[in-house]
Every structure is written in C-alpha cells, then in structure tokens.
Amino acid sequence: MNIDKDVLYSFGGEDKSYKKGETIYSEDDHALYYFQIVEGKVKLNSYDEDGKEFIHNILGKNQSFGDSLLFIDKYYPMNAMCLSPTEVIRLPKNNFLEMLEKHPKYSVEMNACLSQRLYFKSIMMQSISSQNPMTRLKGLLDYLRSYYDSDCEQCFHIELTRQQMANLVGLRVETVIRALKKMEKENKIKIEDRKILY
C-alpha cells in the first residue's frame, strides 16, 4: 500500500523516525495506527516457545504495515522492528478509515494490498509445509522474484541475509547455507561474492 503523502498529512498523518533495532509496536499492543514506510526496512516477527524467531514479512520503502488489523478490533499478533534507521508516516486508525471513505480509490487499492499479503502467506505456508529445505527456500525465492518482477534468468539479487531467509522459512542458518550451496550445484541459483542471484 502506498498512499500519497499529502493525503496522509491532510488526514492527520505524522512523521516518526526510529533507530535500527527499535520496536515500532509489540505483540499484544492494540492496533491503533496505519504505518507507511518513507525510508528504511521493517520486519514483522514473533518468537516461538523456545525463543526462536519467525519472520512473517520484511517491508521496505513505500510499503505499509499494521494496516490489516485496522478493520477488526484485535491486538497485533506480531512485533514490528526496524532493520535499519526508518522513517514512517503514522496515521491514527479512525483517520485512516475516514480517509478510505473519502478516497474510494485507496479503498480499492487496500483490497489489492491485503490480497497480496494473503497470496504471500499462502505461498509461504505451502512451501514451509515441505520437509525439504530446498523446496522451502524455492518457495520464498519464487515469491520474491515474482513480487519484484525480474525478467532475466538468475540475475535477481536476493537482498536478504541468510539469517533472515532462515527465519522466514523456519530453518537454521546453517541449513539455509547448505541448502543454497546444493541449489547452486544444481544450477538453480547463482552465488557471487556471497550474493544470491535467482
């Protein structure tokens, strides 16, 4: 979701900036705002009973988060933390809903945005249910490539650390490293200077 800044400001949007590693909101907090990233990266995560981190999604510039909970009265099911210094525009829930009423175009766009999230969840859920680590990673890679629509073969740069990839598919870093090496041998991906090309 990417709403025009002027529209956000006219409905009471305010600038907020966070440092790297800072938490924007935590699990169980009440969902009270719509957040749109102006600069930086944010991860949505949670921890299992053993303290192992699971990353639900990583968002960047011009993407929004926290919005899927504004339509229902629930608490956040995960945390939002900054992976880099981040600037966001924050809009209170009621102002956001009011904005949608006055700008039907964004209301429709919001549907597309939520669909995109659902699609991502479905893809990830299916690949994660696989026992094979390469299949899990392939699901993530396929989604990323389709989302950022790269046309050429093996030239799409995956801008995630191996640790982040591991936390997105529910595996350990070492397992990801070994699986990626195997995929490289099978020519499914390319690795240059530790950078992953798919």
Added chain:
DNA sequence: TCATTAATCGAAG
C-alpha cells in the same frame, strides 16, 4: 588495529 556482524564449516545428536 579492534570490534561487530554475517557467513562458513565440521562434528555430533
């Protein structure tokens, strides 16, 4: 050069 963070590796469970 020292410190920090990510990536790797090998061995064992």
Added chain:
DNA sequence: CTTCGATTAATGA
C-alpha cells in the same frame, strides 16, 4: 535437520 564451537570475511570506528 539442529546444535555447538571455532574460524573467516567484510565493514566501520
């Protein structure tokens, strides 16, 4: 597959 321990590479103060 995960866990542990140790090493190596890259980056920045």
